[in-house]
Amino acid sequence: MFMIEKWPIIQAFALEGIGGGSFFTMKYKLMDISEKLWQTYTRLDPVSLDNLLTEVTILSAPHTCD
Known part of the structure; x- marks a missing residue:
């Protein structure tokens, strides 16, 4: 649970004041959905899964402004 607080998007959530000044994990209930995601991924054909x-990966990669 505390690992989530280290994610950059969660830290930005707190820094921007969107979270109301509290820890994300104190305000929201966390759920492990990895099993449901895996069930979805296994139904995809290899090309669709790769896409x-x-x-x-592209959307979650860090972006830089030059």
Whole structure:
């Protein structure tokens, strides 16, 4: 649970004041949905799964402004 508080997007949530000044894990209930995601991923064909994972990786990669 405390590992979540170290994620950059969760830290930004707190820093921007969106979270109302409290820890994310104190305000929201965390749930492990990895099993449900795995069930979904195993139903995808290999090409679709690769496209999905590539898209997620690109969207979650750190961006820099030059």
